[in-house]
Amino acid sequence: MPSYDELIWLLLALALAGSVAGFLAGLFGIGGGAILVPAFYQAFALADVPEAVRMHVAVGTSLAVIVPTSLRSFLSHRKRDAADLALLKQWMLAVPFGVLLASVIAASVSSAGMRAIFAIITLLLGIRMVLNRQNWRLGDDLPGNPWRAIVGAVIGMVSALMGVGGGVMNNTFMTLYGRPVHQAVATSAGIGVLISAPGLVGYIWAGWGEAGLPLLSTGFINWIAVAMMAPLSMLFAPLGVMVAHALDKRHLEIAFGIFLLTVAARFIYSLL
Known part of the structure; x- marks a missing residue:
């Protein structure tokens, strides 16, 4: 059992992570999962x-x-x-x-498998954030169907496996096809809703009846962590939106990319 000192520091860390996650949600159009999943993993x-369910609960709770x-x-x-409401529809x-x-x-992959998925995709996203250039283009407008639908499904699948809102991936997709970065950020926030709401239901189903779940969990969702983190995240999201519309984010993208690379390294180390 953790000591009282460990619990106090844990609560402080979760409070800080919730605040930062909310700010990043508004700033980058992401749900903050890249912050939340490592924080939850350490908390649990x-x-x-x-270990068999720790990463699953971290992702589902995120x-x-x-x-x-x-x-x-x-x-x-x-x-x-x-936001591009037509794309969201x-x-x-x-x-x-x-x-x-x-x-x-x-529902079927192991804890190590979940950590490997998170580490690999986080590594790729971190590299993208650090090396990204605004003038990179694949086209002048978004591709039509079926490619547009396939991209949406891939973003949803990969994001739900990582416990993230899909913002970084959608921002990349939209800006590579000539969409303004602020439109991409705003649209990504809506995509985060399309990912997280069914993801919550899916992870409840995937973890239903699993042994070793923490107290007050429904499937792979732990409601104690949700109750603590959600209010702080919601409080700081509008602040991130305000900054997103007033600030050149290139330096912040580099800093966030370095953070992602650090997180990826930590999970890769845990697999060794």
Whole structure:
């Protein structure tokens, strides 16, 4: 059992992570999962949650927190009429379908497999954030269907496996096809809702009846962590939106990319 000192530091770390996750949700159009998943993984380790379910609960709980965070961020961006609502409508089936596939995978993959998935994709995203250039282009407009639907499904699947809101991947997709970065950020917040809401249901189903789940968990969702993190995330999301519309984010992208690379290295080390 963790000591009282460890619990105090754990609560402080979770409070800080929740605040940063909310700010990043507004700033980058992401749900903050890249912050939340490592924080939850360490938290559940201190609480002696078995390794077999620890990563699954971290990812599922992250998605549960992202539901209100992404919704608050999207509504804030929508007030500025910045999101591509047409793309969101087109992806209302494709993205949740990808999330459904992720839930099926999560129900059968091991903890090491989940950590490997998170580490590899985080590594690639970190490299993308550090090396990204605004003038990189694949085309002048988004591709049509079926490619657009396939991309939506892939974003939904990969994001749900990582416990993230899909912002970094959608930002990359939209900006590579000539869309303004602020429109990509605003649209990503809406995609976070399309990922996290069905993801919450999917991870409840995937973890139903699993042994070793922490106290007050439903499937792979731990409601104690959700109750603590969600309010802080929602509180700081509008601040991130305000900064996103007033600041050149290149230096922040580099800093966030370095953070992602550090997180990836930590999970790769845990697999050795």
